[in-house]
Amino acid sequence: MAATILHRARNAVLNFVLPPRCAGCGDVVGTVGDFCAECWGKIDWLGSGCCERCAAPLEGGEHDICLPCEAKPPLIEKTRAAVRYDDLTRSLALKLKYGRRVGLAKVMGMAMARQVDTSDRPILVPVPLHRWRLWKRGFNQSALLAHEVGRRSNVEVVPDLLQRKRATVPMTNMSTSQRIRNVRGAMAMSPGADVEGRRVILVDDVRTSGATLEACARPLLKAGARRVEAILWARVVRPRDITRS
Ligand SMILES: [Zn+2]
Ligand SMILES: [Zn+2]
Numbered sequence: 001m002a003a004t005i006l007h008r009a010r011n012a013v014l015n016f017v018l019p020p021r022c023a024g025c026g027d028v029v030g031t032v033g034d035f036c037a038e039c040w041g042k043i044d045w046l047g048s049g050c051c052e053r054c055a056a057p058l059e060g061g062e063h064d065i066c067l068p069c070e071a072k073p074p075l076i077e078k079t080r081a082a083v084r085y086d087d088l089t090r091s092l093a094l095k096l097k098y099g100r101r102v103g104l105a106k107v108m109g110m111a112m113a114r115q116v117d118t119s120d121r122p123i124l125v126p127v128p129l130h131r132w133r134l135w136k137r138g139f140n141q142s143a144l145l146a147h148e149v150g151r152r153s154n155v156e157v158v159p160d161l162l163q164r165k166r167a168t169v170p171m172t173n174m175s176t177s178q179r180i181r182n183v184r185g186a187m188a189m190s191p192g193a194d195v196e197g198r199r200v201i202l203v204d205d206v207r208t209s210g211a212t213l214e215a216c217a218r219p220l221l222k223a224g225a226r227r228v229e230a231i232l233w234a235r236v237v238r239p240r241d242i243t244r245s
Pocket of ligand 1: 022023024025026027035036037038039040
């Protein structure tokens, strides 16, 4: 009780000094973690109506899986993304990654946590950064998101379960096949890590081709994980990703 009153009082003081700002445009909003009505309306929130395997939006509503996933099922058995990747949602991911706006992890993690299936004690595992990049940036944005999602959904986070064995080059302008080659064999289990029989949910900020997630799934499945899933902030959707019309 006393703690609640203290917490409320602290929030009231904080709101007075630093009113909550929209994570999209910076306008003052009612509560921390909110978007203003305009930004909220602009964001393409993804949920049901997407491919169960890769979170590509589906048209028609009769199928759970998109045509590419049906033709060649990915190792990731289920993907959920909070939003579609566009100018606004990308700016949040970039601010988190390069602008050290770590408070944004709360906003993004909140939207992601809503889509996590917490049954049968899964574990959340962030997509790892190579240690050189971690050293340069000072933090792993996926680990920040994983901690936020874990805190909100009450799911255990195992931050160092996977390792990036080699530094892969940035994949911004690469094609899907180049991306697959670039990350192939780059991920490994950390020494002593145990995932036998567990459902693992990978956490990442943005999914482009899915190559990184697939590269993470391989060592996890080899080590005995029962099932590998993924939860993301944003999913890049290209016109060819939308099938089943
Ligand atoms: Zn806004
Ligand atoms: Zn799919």
